[in-house]
Amino acid sequence: MQVMKLDQLETPCLLLDESRLERNVARMRAHLDSLGVNLRLHVKTAKSIDVVRRVLRSPQDPITVSTLKEAEYFLANGVQNILYAVGMTPNKLEHVTDLRRRGAGLALILDSVEAAHAVAAHARSRADRIPVLIEIDCDGHRSGMLPGDPALIEAGRVLADGGCELRGVMTHAGGSYNCTTVAAIKAMALQERDAVLNAAKALRTAELPCPVVSVGSTPTATCAGNLTGVTEVRAGVFVFFDLVMAGLQVCTLDDIALSVLASVIGHQREKGWIIVDAGWMAMSRDRGSAKQKIDQGYGLVCNAQGEPYPDLIMTDANQEHGVIALRQGARAALPDLPLGTLLRILPNHACATGAQHQAYQVVREGSDTVGATWPRFAGW
Ligand SMILES: Cc1ncc(COP(=O)(O)O)c(C=O)c1O
DSSP, X not given: OOOEEGGGSOSSEEEEEHHHHXXXXXXXXXXXXXXXXXXXXXXXXXXXXXXXXXXXXXXXXXXXXXXXXXXXXXXXXXXXXXXXXXXXXXXXXXXXXXXXXXXXXXXXXXXXXXXXXXXXXXXXXXXXXXXXXXXXXXXXXXXXXXXXXXXXXXXXXXXXXXXXXXXXXXXXXXXXXXXXXXXXXXXXXXXXXHHHHHHHHHHHHTTOOOOEEEEOOHHHHHHOSOOTTOOEEOOOGGGTOOHHHHHTTSSOGGGOOEEEEEEEEEEEGGGTEEEESOOHHHHOSOOXXXXXXXXXXXXXXXXXXXXXXXXXXXXXXXXXXXXXXXXXXXXXXOOOOOTTXXXXXXXXXXXXXXXXXXXXXXXXXXXXXXXXXXEOOOOO
């Protein structure tokens, strides 16, 4: 590839700092190794084999997907051990069978007796013992069965006796995103663990198999101190981190590997505005930090080297225009950023901002050379 400098890129585009990515991965790996649990990387954040290859230790390592398109793409790239971690519906079962026939070790999740009947009937009709995990609700934030719900045992029996492989239980403590202290995230990690351990115990007491006990969100994975009894952790955002994670104190601003490179296209000096060519199409509409202690608007503004300007944020976003201004109460002065100045804007939510782009422009910390372009995919 022809060597390019940052100032040769057309903006807006997505930058990935590979040095930070490597550090984030090494830190999470070391942490989970110390707790004695496997990582089942959630690939919905990266949606790129180039990123995922830098996280997996071998192509045999397990991954989590949030769409069957992700399963298709990663299977085509040699990754077979896949958990599709969104509740199953009958209209996707034929696709599941097709993927499994082509070599995907694809496992499913569900959280109702009704869904268990549907999957078991399909598994019988295709003579394929589809592996299934039952989703447990650990924090009331989304889906899942309660660990003490008798329907959990019923669903387990429908699966195990009905032609599926009952592989275990899983949960996702998405409620950890609303925690306001690290102590609360630590408590949430225990709550997440205990919910699936209790569910596993209930299944085993009913003489049903439960070899896999799966938990995971980036905040709880980062803060967990004891995962005894858990067999795997699913996390994805930690590879890039973002402003929401920094607001939760599970990373620092220096850990955030993803940013949007934008150019200054104009000024409204009397209003204290700098206008850039990255709006919500480039940043996404995600305002995840709005409910946190520090509202980062649509993103925190850094110079082209990635150093944040004090209190400079994207306060408003149109489709292709971003309004950059000082946050309310800021003591810093508005920096002088002439037309054409390159800025890196850190995103609220790495998954959402990444989803707006077709490729990562890969840079290393402290360098202005673009080392590679890694494609990423979108859609279903
Ligand atoms: C089921 C499931 N597992 C794991 C994760 C990973 O969590 P995070 O995005 O915080 O890394 C998610 C994220 O939404 C999820 O939905």
